[in-house]
Amino acid sequence: MEHTSRHYETELQELKETILFIGGTVEEMIASAMKALVERDSDLGRKVIESDRAVDAAEIEADHLCLSLLALRQPAASDLRFIATALKMVTDLERIGDLAVNIAKRALELNQEPPLKPYIDVPRMSSAVSAMVHKALDAFVGRNADQARTVLGADDEVDKLNVQLFRELLTYMIEEPKNVSRAMRITFIAKYLERIGDHATNIAQMVIFMCEGRDVRHPRLKRDGDP
């Protein structure tokens, strides 16, 4: 059901669209940064770095919308949870954008030297975390807690790939000190991807809170109202 106040409804819609704009942009940034690395396309890498400004501007706009909704509309219940979720989500999304920028920067550096090895695990990690971000955003749009739950376990695979890749790169570094700078940069990229997975997990947890009003973070902590 729609709000009696159409303005309120419009403002909530505007907030949702701003979040989706940020989400869509950072998803694209991850994909482009990866392409810049794998296809050695430095122009694309530079575009990723530039698009961060749009994300930063939208982050400020989203925060502003949240604050004015809180101050002027005194939201309650699901609206309140939606706005609180948006306010926190936007920080995670912006950080994902920053990490995509970091990947692009390392790609630019790596592209100046001959390839160390064919990229196999890094793109696999990248598509896994992109899928997490995408699902978390879809769950947000569709207010679908079950879909958000599918994101929660998904970073186990990302972590595994990260460990595996690190071991492999370590052998490159031990074999030949000249490999160290490139291997280190690839290790960083893997770490950035792993961090993106963590942010996607945060978003999914917030979406579950938004849908159900239950905090699923830190399950070991006992909370008020728990039996």
Place this chain on the structure above:
Amino acid sequence: MTRAVLAAPRPRIRAAVDPADPGPGTRAAKITFRGMGFSYPGRRALSGVTLDIPDKRVTAIIGPSGCGKSTLIKSINRIAEIGTEVKVEGEVRLDDQDLYGPGVDLVDLRRRVGMLFQKPNPFPKSIYENVAFGPRIHGTGGGAELEAIVERSLRQAALWDEVSERMRTPAMELSGGQQQRLCLARVLAVDPDVILMDEPCSALDPISTARIEELIEELRERYTVVIVTHNMQQAARVSDRTVFLLNGSLVEVGETETIFTNPTDRRTEDYITGRFG
């Protein structure tokens, strides 16, 4: 940070609540409604209301116009029936007394259950007489005892400092906010158990409203307060429990924090988020 700090319980929003208190939901009920129905001639105001109002807590009643909020609280001090025929079904109890049973002393009931109205309604008498009137008709002698009651009640209503020098001034010369606090002092002077408030701030400016809300916060330590309000933010600010009524039926009742962050019923959700009403 030590492990103990990390494991500490989350702070509650309302810090004034005693942490050992099991919460309003588990307190003894002061007022109980069981299958209560209430009809005026040709109009049914309430049906099948079953509700416990906990002792020494603030309970807010919210709902759209005509949902039966006022009738519900006015059934507690039995003023809903004044000047009209009414039909009451089920039970309303205050402590253990059946309020619609035989032999209810209405004068005593209305002393135990005081009420504040939408518009302050002081008597056209002096400030002093407004507060002294109740204790006097309930049998308190004059002199020092009465003066002590008047002072204590005015202090409790946070009005003493503003009026102590002009007790003989007509009450009508006070501002609206002061008049409402005077009416509260008048209620407190007869030592009630329950205080009902029917939109007590709707005619007041924001500062006067904040003062009344501040008083409600203090009153909950000694009295059971039931407040009807159209202002949902006010219900959220002042109450421990919130009751949502719709078309004369109780839809949902729960702790205020829960009702305003995660209500169970779709209709409650739609109402408090402004989707109807």
